Amino acid sequence: MSIDTHAEHDAQGHGGHDGGHHEPPEVVDARQRMAIWLFIGGDIITMSALLFTYLYLRGVNTGGHWMSMVGYQGHSYAWFENALNSSAGLPSPTLIHVGTLSAGLNWFVTALTVVSAAIVWAAEKSLRATKNAKNYSALSWLAVLVTVVAIFFTIKQLHNIPSIFVAQNDSQTMSYTAYDSTMMVIIGSGMIHLFLLAFLGVGLAIRSARGAINGTKWFQARLVRLFWVWVAVSAVIISAVTTTINTIH
Amino acid sequence: MTSTLEHAAHTSAPEGGGLARRQNFLTAMIGGVVFAWLGWFLAHHFLDSSSRNFSDLVTTSLTIGWIFGFWLGIGALNGPGRWLIGADHTRADDLYYAGENQGRARYWKYCTDHKVVGVQYIVMTAVLLGAGGILAMAIRTELIVPGNHFVNQQVYNGFVAVHGMLMILALIVAVAGPWANFVVPIMCGARDMAFPRLNALSLWTLVGAAGLLLSVLAVGSLTMGWVVLAPIADQAGVGMDFFAMSIIVFTVSTTVAGVNTICTVMTMRTKGMTLARLPIFVWASVIAAALGLYAFPYFSLVEAQTLLDRNFNTSFFVAGGGGTGWLQANLFWLMGHPEVYVILLPAVGALFEIASVMSRKPVFSYRTAIAGMTGLAGLSILVWAHHMFTTGWAPTLGGPFMLTTELISIPTGLFFLVIIGTMWRGNVWMKLPTIWLFGFIFNFIIAGITGIYLSDIPIDNQLHGTMFVTAHFHYVFVGSVLFGAIAALAFWYPKVTGRFLDETMGRISFWLAFIGVQVTFLAMFVSGLRGMPRRYSSYSLIFEHTNFITTIGAYMIMAGMLVLLGAVVRSWSHGEPAGPNPWHANSLEWLVPTPPPLENFDVLPVITEDPYNYREELVRS
Secondary structure (H helix, E strand, C coil), X not given: CCEECCCCCCCCCCCCCCCCCCCCHHHHHHHHHHHHHHHHHHHHHHHHHHHHHXXXXXXXXXHHCCCEEEEECCCCHHHHHHHHHCCCCCCCCEXXXXXXXXXXXXXXXXHHHHHHHXXXXXXXXXXXXXXCHHHHHHHHHHHXXXXXXXXXXXXXXXXXXXXXXXXXXXEEEEECCHHHHHHHHHHHHHHHHHHXXXXXXXXXXXXXHCCCCCCCCCHHHHHHHHHHHHXXXXXXXXXXXXXXXXXXX | CCCHHHHHHCCXXXXXXXXXXXXXXHHHHHHHHXXXXXXXXXXXXXXXXXXXXXXHHHHHHHHHHHHHHHHHHXXXXXHHHHHHCCCCCCHHHHXXXXXXXCHHHHHHXXXXXXXXXXXXXXXXXXXXXXXXXXXXXXXXXXXXXXXXXXXCHHHHHXXXXXXXXXXXXXXXXXXXXXXXXXCHHHHHCCCCCXXXXXXXXXXXXXHHHHXXXXXXXXXXXXXXXXXXXXXXXXXXXXXXXXXXXXXXXXXXXXXXHHHHHHHHHHHXXXXXXXXXXXXXXXXXXXXXXXHHHHHHHHHHHHHHHHHHHHHHCCCCCCXXXXXXXXXXXHHXXXXXXXXXXXXXXXXXXXXXXXXXXXXCCCCCCHHHHHHHHHHHHXXXXXXXXXHHHHHCCCHHHHHHHHXXXXXXXXXXXXXXXHHHHHXXXXXXXXXXXXXXXXXXXXXXXXXXXXXXXXXXXXXXXXXXXXXXXXXXXXXXXXXXXXXXXXXXXXXXHHHHHCECCCHHHHHHHHHHHHHHHHHHHHHHHHXXXXXXXXXXXXXXXXXXXXXXXXXXXXXXXXXXXXXXXXXXXXXXXXXXXXXXXXXXXXCXXXXXXXXXXXXXXXCCCEECCCCCCCCHHHCCC
């Protein structure tokens, strides 16, 4: 390889342990943007796998149990313990059907995610236009607040997933149908996203308050916004699929 | 330009680092154990002990505690924590994290220097291969004669599962880990990886994951092979929880590493280093990284679903609740087949480099080589169902999947053409890397041809689940990838240590391993053709002779690997001095001092031609 070692003094600089080789912010930004897009790419694969799981289990509908299961509904563990200990034992289990989860709640969480993304986007635009970091910090806190509310309702969603009591040999357990299982993992992954957004949002708010993000150093704000918008888009896609393609007629 | 060691002699230690000054592998282990205990303690006190899932919940809680504590102890969370509060690293901090003037201590720390991470990966690969190899020997010892009771059947099953996964993890990182870290940034003309802290994160996350996987041996009960088939995986003991969590953690490591590699190559190339001038190993690393980004989310998800089934009674793989084991099979193999090429491609890329340098000729049909690797990566995502031909899943798709699988032989064939074309009429230098390269070619032909047999549905129906399949993929992983990885080690070892890998010991190692592979796996093919099933701890007398031969061959491979280990250790301090460019190569990693200085280049080079343009003055006399 022919090289010329005299011509260029550090066009590139250095990414991490800066040994005196400074890089222009736009170079670092371009690199970080590529990384965010790659992480989003990985997240798209994960979302696709989640939807594959959902649609596949719905498609195969093993034993007709996509939304049903043989078991007991509406009983507590204590009821099972009493029944198992009584001479009569458990009554015959029946086929329990579960309904779809609340589409309204699902879309409400999605709407909150979209709103939080819109706030972050607007905050970034405002920062770049007005150079007002205090305003940006305040809007970031607002986005965090909306995200925390979304997390609260996501936990409520998880709590609302209906379980079915199933007696197996001498023990009883609580099980979830395939529909409920897939919804649990989809809602759970949404919650992980929201926690991540809350972390990033708090970081943006604190960093902008401390001057680490300002009218001239806004690259990280854009990176976070990219991811935030993707999370909102993925929430819309997942809500659209899971609220329109769910029951089997 | 000064080397790292020279630099250390006249520079005072950096003042930064903060908390990282007190963090190292020991504190990581302590943190991991303490938080694992905390997870265990909290689960014991706050969860319903009468629950059927209690032991799984406790175990999962423990494993989460382990990895969190390990990250905390090693310093992986320092960066995010400081980012959160807006207290970014200073230059002194960055230099401290890069390990400046810390001598050998930096190898035990969360060091961000890509060369240190590369060496850490070499050690990690050796540890994983060693642990997996010991299990392989235990498996073969059990199988040396029928009805042997070296270990009991449950322990044997656990050995098979952990051996399989340890070896897979080891081979995923065997080439990409050490060399995509150590040489790729230098090959591109970069001062480090794009994200040095993420680089350290990928390494230490792998260490944490390996800890979880090795714990399976302590708790046992993993009895369903390395693919941990559902719904058996739902019913296994708590070893499965360790296993699943180790995979989830491992996928974090590979994702971070993949993003880092791609960003480094795409955004940090020096001036003149166009894509068409990139050394072919860099291309292989990027393609493998991209394929890993595609494949590993499936792995992570399927293990997460297994954990949910076990911990929270979901029904992903439970037919009574509407689930199906086919879901597990699909998701697993959506990862599983691309993963073969995530493992293979870096080794092939390294061999292209070796073929070119050792023949003093440019890589034959450079663009075809890139097309072959890209084509292989693309096709590999369309073949997963050939692992499920005999399961009854979607029989109508058998034909298309058979076709896509057989198409794989086209880009694979290109690899042979490129290597042979590169060496054709070249002035071939028969040094250690070249010898292992020839071993690769021989073994990979057998691996490839038997793969074509297995892609054919009628033959697969006969051979699926037999030792024939085991022999086939061991020809891929041991005979091909491991040989490629050792060739890469022998090739770049002088750049890491400044010394040649001992030629004599290396050759002894090669012949033991090469003959051992043929003895082991050719006999195993015969066992498989005669109908011997995989994963059995005992077998009929009709398989007695071939199993005996296989075990003898396995001991030969082990002997070869021990000799190689001896060569690596001995040569590190007593090997023949190699100088900065012992192979008279042209790519950038050979044009910097050995060992390369902290930031590789004092002045970034400007590239004016490709790395394979061997001029007369560089040709070996």
